Amino acid sequence: MERALPHRGVPAEHLRERDRARHKGRGLLGGGPAVAGVVDFPVEGSANPYMVGLYFTRVKLGNPAKEYFVQIDTGSDILWVACSPCTGCPTSSGLNIQLEFFNPDSSSTSSRIPCSDDRCTAALQTGEALCQPSDSPSSPCGYTFTYGDGSGTSGYYVSDTMYFDTVMGNEQTANSSASVVFGCSNSQSGDLMKTDRAVDGIFGFGQHELSVISQLYSLGVSPKTFSHCLKGSDNGGGILVLGEIVEPGLVFTPLVPSQ
Template sequence: MWVFRVAGALIFVLCLVLSPAARASGGLPVTLTLERSIPLNRKTGLDELKAWDRARHGRILQNYGSGGGGGGGGGGGVVDFPVDGSADPFAVGLYFTRVKLGSPPKEFYVQIDSGSDILWVNCDSCNGCPTSSGLGIPLQFFNPGTSPSAKTIYCSDQVCAAAIQTAEASCTSQDSQCTYQFQYGDGSGTSGYFVSDVFYFDTVLGESVTANSSAPLIFGCSNYQSGDLTKPDRAVDGILGLGQHQLSLVSQLAMKGIAPRVFSHCLKGRDNGGGILVLGEIVEPGIVYSPLVPGQPHYNLNLQSIVVNGQILPIDPTVFATSRNRGTIVDSGTTLAYLAEEAYGPFVNALTASVSPSVRSFTSKGNQCFLITSSVGELFPPVSLNFEGGASLVLRPEDYLLSGGYVEGAAIWCIGFQKVDGQGITILGDLVLKDKIFVYDLTRQRLGWANYDCSLSVNVSLASGKDEFINAGQLSVSSSQLASLNQLIVVGTAVLAAHLLLLGGFPVRWVHFLVVSYTTC
């Protein structure tokens, strides 16, 4: 689970529409609304970004060895949309969706998190929950007592026993509430109890026809917050988890035949940013797959080697092997990218050695940086991450370097991969994932990717056996918002140059792409 720090923001609203789906197993597509928040009045240093990522990684390491435990089944459903918005590369982005729960339905804004499993929202009895948000969104509190369809999950319920096995729940006695407590790496936390209530969504019947639908959903009712979760500047109503656990929305939908256990994201790294989120089977050509490491709670792959400028780096393959506190994780919730300590040195040395001696290099807080006057594509080599099954993830310089603005006409680029001191974990975050489709196929237990223009629509498989090119929705931004955004980008670039000249941390863009949620009948 990730805790995101967000300052004042512009809110962009986007409608997600699920296209006609593969109905062989009875599933139907769903429509949800996605909200995007880009804080434009706050610049973020590299040290702070790394601290945020470490908070998330603390949660990841706590879950190692607990097993995946995902549900079976699967229906058909497709979601496709672009995400437009800020081109500011120095701001931190936060993505969240709006869900409707209870009878009558109330709207809740929840962060979307592929690194956790549970959907939880703040409840009316919450101690420490903020009552206002710097994001400009109205905060709600779920009240099971006023929703006649709400049911408390008790320790005697089978679903609670399954959650306890993976440390997602705890119990004191069989007749007590099934409770949870999540503690995050930065000291913040939440606790509460599980409930079941009605979740509302729009089902796409085809040819742009939608129908109002609903289904029971198990989610968390948080009655206590601590640490940064109590602060109003970045407050939302809760967290939406999309992991492999049977209580995740992906698994709940699959077990009831509403949607398949396949989802995708495409992070747009150029121009205005944004991207595509998909729940369904993408059939774009060129997607290569590598098997997920079995029995892991996160999306682990077997990384076998790293190649820089055509040369395999001298790294023992066991450095990347999955074991306790070791392994390679693909996680769209991580801002940067991280290499195990034994791999970091050879990687940085190989990149530095491959650059022309005419390129000026310098170090900023332990990060290798370069001043260049031509294209990074001309000066820096490609990097290939080679995975089990023969699947290679080829990185352009823009996928392993961070743009730091300009100083006296020279562009500043720094190596974006960070070292994980004292641990053998490698995490591939947004820095690496951008400008590619990533497909999380939980049914076949594999993860695939392909280079892609994330401003385009995607090709999906339908129940008829045919493929259909699904058009993306469009996000509307007012001219006044765009004017303010452009002005802040100029200011942000100036701030960035000042940071670098003082050898401080440099602001980078943190965009969180996560898959939207749908529940089951």
């Protein structure tokens, strides 16, 4: 995380102002809410197919908070975790991690997202939600996703508290939280059912409104930017942060909106 923090001896505010000016013309930070620090997520796993074959991180959800291991995926938008009950969901993992099942009824801060919710309406427009015309406004906002390897998951959306570490401009780390919408999976198929590399869910880093990046940006928690460095060694791991990396200087390029 040293690379995410301003160099000592240079006022942090000077670096932030320089970075804001540098990015403003590129549309990365302009026109949005005021944003705070860098959100840091731990990275585990490796690309070695004989060791792990995937990269994953940990997220804390609910009240009381529980930790869930979720695969890092830049090809999708939604964060989802396995819920209880779940058809086809593995109960053990060959990655030497303890799998958990999220239970909305056991969290004092959890609420189900109905079809009438504006967030469900936005997800319907991007194909990330399912609500039939015959459904009542109070019906759960559901989803079905199929990934590139043919595996799939379905469930419904909930809103609950996510906990994370925020690195502020004064180089201090703060425990932070925010209410986010994520998927509650009650069915899985394909490779997601296999126990050798089983995790609790998938963390999507796409651009749509229900991605955690977009949600934290709209709440003013972090910029709509993420950076990751994935180590290719057998030890694996890496760095995953939401927000701006000030030093060393990075070259940004916008994603193609239609892709």
